[in-house]
Amino acid sequence: NAGVMQNPRHLVRRRGQEARLRCSPMKGHSHVYWYRQLPEEGLKFMVYLQKENIIDESGMPKERFSAEFPKEGPSILRIQQVVRGDSAAYFCASSREPGQGTGELFFGEGSRLTVL
Amino acid sequence: DQQVKQNSPSLSVQEGRISILNCDYTNSMFDYFLWYKKYPAEGPTFLISISSIKDKNEDGRFTVFLNKSAKHLSLHIVPSQPGDSAVYFCAVIRDSGAGSYQLTFGKGTKLSVIP
Numbered sequence: 001n002a003g004v005m006q007n008p009r010h011l012v013r014r015r016g017q018e019a020r021l022r023c024s025p026m027k028g029h030s031h032v033y034w035y036r037q038l039p040e041e042g043l044k045f046m047v048y049l050q051k052e053n054i055i056d057e058s059g060m061p062k063e064r065f066s067a068e069f070p071k072e073g074p075s076i077l078r079i080q081q082v083v084r085g086d087s088a089a090y091f092c093a094s095s096r097e098p099g100q101g102t103g104e105l106f107f108g109e110g111s112r113l114t115v116l
Numbered sequence: 117d118q119q120v121k122q123n124s125p126s127l128s129v130q131e132g133r134i135s136i137l138n139c140d141y142t143n144s145m146f147d148y149f150l151w152y153k154k155y156p157a158e159g160p161t162f163l164i165s166i167s168s169i170k171d172k173n174e175d176g177r178f179t180v181f182l183n184k185s186a187k188h189l190s191l192h193i194v195p196s197q198p199g200d201s202a203v204y205f206c207a208v209i210r211d212s213g214a215g216s217y218q219l220t221f222g223k224g225t226k227l228s229v230i231p
Contacts, residue, residue, distance in 0.1 A: 042221030103209045105149045107159030
């Protein structure tokens with residue numbers, strides 16, 4: 001089952017450390033999206049990437065957060081100098097076309113970041 | 117500023133009965149409406165969707181109704197099964213087509229189907 005693969009599933013960091021979350025899209029999918037779910041909230045869009053390009057980062061915090069999708073390898077969401085408020089579930093999704101035209105995205109199982 | 121509201125955090129229904137999950141939205145410009153289902157420790161999975169030009173879409177046991185004048189969306193599951201127990205998220209898209217990756221989600225409703 002070559003679904004969207006995310007790792008690590010769980011990550012614990014102390015304040016000030018860096019967190020790196022990885023996402024491999026489904027086979028045949030070249031569009032990757034990152035969403036964040038804070039506790040007791042719905043998922044919120046962060047960024048949309050294609051290979052080597054950031055298409056839409058309108059949902060990304062202005063500081064400490066960055067994302068990339070290199071020509072080879074998985075997409076990476078990087079959070080520098082983490083703070084407790086970054087504790088959340090980070091979901092990656094992929095699609096063959098942008099949102100398939102209907103909003104149907106294929107989500108991974110998520111990476112749960114805990115900042116101590 | 118919550119654009120998508122799911123006012124019931126949880127819902128319990130007896131197996132075999134109908135489950136009705138509700139969602140209200142604020143912006144009449146939303147173009148497409150979706151329901152996602154999420155089991156614990158898994159990612160959301162797409163369930164069913166409806167375009168703003170329709171008022172009903174049916175897929176097996178799942179039917180989504182759209183009331184544009186009331187800005188209200190509902191998901192009906194009938195008959196409900198224990199395997200339907202999950203968190204259901206309502207989501208909307210402002211711009212379908214090229215912009216249809218940017219979903220706005222509600223906070224979710226946890227459905228428990230009691231055997």
